[in-house]
Amino acid sequence: MTDKLTPLRVQIDSIDAQILDLLSRRARLAQEVGHVKAETHAPVFRPEREAQVLRGVAERNPGPLPAREVQTIFREIMSACRALEKRVTVAFLGPSGTFSEQAVFQQFGSAVECLPCVSIDEVFRATEAGTADFGVVPVENSSEGAVNRTLDLMLATTTIISGEVAIAVHHSLMTRTGNMDGVTVVAAHSQALAQCQVWLNQHYxxxxxxxxxxxxxxAVMASNDASVAAIASEMAGEQYKLGVVQAHIQDDPHNRTRFAVIGHLQTNPSGSDQTSLVLAVPNKAGAVYNLLAPLARHGVSMTRFESRPARIGTWEYYFYVDIEGHVHQAAVASALAELKDNAAFFKVLGSYPLSL
Amino acid sequence: MTDKLTPLRVQIDSIDAQILDLLSRRARLAQEVGHVKAETHAPVFRPEREAQVLRGVAERNPGPLPAREVQTIFREIMSACRALEKRVTVAFLGPSGTFSEQAVFQQFGSAVECLPCVSIDEVFRATEAGTADFGVVPVENSSEGAVNRTLDLMLATTTIISGEVAIAVHHSLMTRTGNMDGVTVVAAHSQALAQCQVWLNQHYxxxxxxxxxxxxxxAVMASNDASVAAIASEMAGEQYKLGVVQAHIQDDPHNRTRFAVIGHLQTNPSGSDQTSLVLAVPNKAGAVYNLLAPLARHGVSMTRFESRPARIGTWEYYFYVDIEGHVHQAAVASALAELKDNAAFFKVLGSYPLSL
Structure with missing residues (x-):
């Protein structure tokens, strides 16, 4: 075997030497970019540029490596080159080793300074104060719905959204004993029950x-009562000392949580972007419907619409709206201008590249 | 600024295209390697080969990228190429998002199947049974010392060690309130107190x-008593709902936990290796000293020596010993042959590349 492997490994070593040389040349060019940016105080991290590079390598990827893994490699290349200019500091809801930290690495690669915070409030505070260049906060959790504190703080602070990250989330069936003996009830949030219903119908x-x-x-109920099985993340199971009966029981293996990257950076168009807004209208019949008419008129798609009771101020509800496109695009700009005229409250949270 | 950046970005894009092409050629060669290996049922993951590649790129790295980040990039390249042959399954002490999972990625890159287990026992069981190709288990924790369960299972099972990984571990000072008002005691394991003593002398x-x-x-004490501050990982603080007074207070910023990669794979020499053994001797004066004499005689360095009370069998103590070098090296082989003759119990746990 060794006889056959040796010439292949010699070729691989030669390719590695060429890659190493190209990485070095790329890093020197990145340093020049850094010098140009420093002259004009331009930001080190450009989400739209990185999104374009990652989409580009996926499109031009000749195989046999899957596009996703080529993107992982290029994310690390860009992260390492960027860190030569400046190591970006990113605040997130700690501790280390959570899905939030995973979202940080998925957006910025591993060459970053991580700043774990004890609450979503503190992530916003660190980002607003400039202690961190960016913050990463959960926006929408497929098992619990919207993360309300994040929505409230987006409204209340000066930070804007400069990117989004989606992370795969898994549900597990867990009990105090790790088996199903004597279990009569399975408990979870209604969305989690819904997301696992095919599996539950089949097995229990x-x-x-x-x-x-x-x-x-x-998970707390299951930890106190041996007749209850919980559906929750394994992290919650660990916290409440539950045993895993079966991991990954969600019907959709692509179940995801969305995170927003917050900061002060206005992201330029990347070619495939999304814009997030908050709106309010006086509480009268048809008001919301009329409010949204300009989007349809200008052919702008709405991808998310969520209402949230106002906790402060004049309006009963705030509406969180995601639309396709970037505020620098003519159709989006026209639609938003009209929308703003009709709304009692209007705030653009940011335009940013769609998550990969 | 855009005028100056455009030509630089054109050059970077051209380099990225060349890297993409080389990655594709490397992946095709890796597939050929896979075919050769498949003919002889040779293992997909060769820790010594990957360690050599990572050391090689670090040595030949012309800069300006730091060697560590070049290694991160090449780890992902090898991981993606390896996954084309077969996605290696790795069991670890779950849940997802722990230091153990971080150790998995540090050894295997991100293109692996992760199998989170609820206990160290289960990691060994999954690896012995072949449900997982490898297991990753904590061996030595700088704040708690040796992980005894791991040591016991290394003795009791047929798995051997094929690699090791060191992960940075941080201590934080935490209280119920997140501040130090009314705190009179700081509690921790004695090793953690020792590791933070300079910082404590200075601040408290x-x-x-x-x-x-x-x-x-x-952490439990601090959660029950507002006059107690705990030193622990932020993960423990999260679990017991503590607030962080100050993160990363350990005097040595390079505080680490070591993990062993267990499996059935005899690793070949990589050029910079370590061998782990377990020994026992009858309990008489000078026995241990005499036992170790062959190492000195053959010029083999001992890097770790740890005794552990036997829980089963004839011997009072087992000795866990790490030495420099690989069992295939003449000096090591001779020393071990003599050592085996003198010992009442002798087991080689494995020879493997030193962690990077």
Whole structure:
């Protein structure tokens, strides 16, 4: 075998030497970019440029490597080159080793300074104060819905959104004992129950399904009561000392949580972008429908619409809206101008590249 | 600024295209390697080969990228190419998002199947049974010392060590309130107290220092008593709902935990290796000293020596010994042959590349 492997490994070593040389040349060019940017105090991290590079390598990738893994390699290349200019500091909801930290690495690569914070509030504070260049906060959790504190703080602070990251999230079936002996109830947030219903019908059709306020609460119940199984993340299971009966039971293996990258950076168009807004209207019939008419008129697609009771101020509800496109695009700009005229409250949270 | 940046970005794009082409050629060669290996049922993952490639790129790295970041990039390149042959499955002490998972990625790159397990026992079981190709288990924790369960299972199972990984570990000072009002005691494992003593002398010289069984126990105490501050990982703080007074207070910023990569793979020499053994001798004066004499005689350095009370069998103590070098090296082989003759119990746990 060694006889056959040796010439192949010699060729691989020669390719590695060429890659190493190209990485070095790329890094020197990145340093020149850094010098140009420093003259004009331009930002080191340009999400739209990095998104374009990652999409580009995926499009031109000749195989046999999957596009996703080529992107992982290029994310690390850009991260390392960027760190030569300046190591970007990123605040996130700690501790280390959470999905939030994973989202940081997915957006910035591993050559960053991580600043774990104890609360979403503190992530916003560190980012507003400039202690961190960026913050990463959960926006929408597929098992718990919108992360309300994040939505409130987006409204209340001066930070804007400069990117988004989607992270795969898995549900597991867990009990105090790690087996199903004597279990009669399976508890979880209603969305998590819904997301696992095919699997539950197949494996445990006889169990009572009990919807509770959160998956974490289900985990607490299971930890106190051997007749209850919880559906929750394994992290929650660990916290409440549950045993895993079966991991990854969600029907959709691509179940995801979305994170927003917040900061002060206005992102330029990348060619495939999204814009987030907050709106309010006086509470009268048809007001919301009329409010959104300009989007349809200008052919701008709405990808998300969420209402949230106002906790302060004049309006009963705030509406969080995501639309396709970038504020620098003519159709989007026209639609938003009209929308602003109709709205009692209007704030653009940011335009940014769609997550990969 | 755009005028100056455009030509630089054109050059970077051209380099990226060349890197992409080389990655594709490297991947095709890796596929050929896979075919050769498949004919002879040779293992997909060769730790010594990957360690050599990573050391090689660090040595030949012309800069300006730091060697560590070049290694991160090449680790992902090898991981992606290896996954074309076969995606290696790695069991570890879960849940996802722990230091153990970080150790998995540091050894195997991100293109692996992760199998989170609920206990160290289960990691060994999954690896012995072949459910996982490899397992990653903590061996030595700089704040708690040796991980005894791992040592016991290394003795009791047929798995061998094929690699090691060191992960940076940070200590934080935490209280129920997140501030130090009314705090009179700081609690932690004695090793953690020792590792933070310079910082404590400087910032809180007046506090009583109380050594407890583990940092987790200190976190529990702090969660029950507002006059106690705990030194522990932020992960433990999160679990017990503590606020961080100050992160990263350990005097040595390079504080580390070591993990072993276990499996069935005999690793070949990489040029910079370590060998782990377990020994026992009858309990009489000078026995241990005499036992180790062959190492000195053959010029083999001992890098770690740890005794552990036997829980089963004839011997009072087992000795866990790490030495420099590989069992295939003549001096090491001779020393071990003599050592085996003198020992009442002798087991080589494995020879493997030193962690980077």
């Amino acid at each position: 059709p006889q169990l009572e399904r009990r919807a509770v306020a959160s998956n974490a609460e289900a | 010289p007046q506090l009583e220092r109380r050594a407890v069984a583990s940092n987790a126990e200190a």
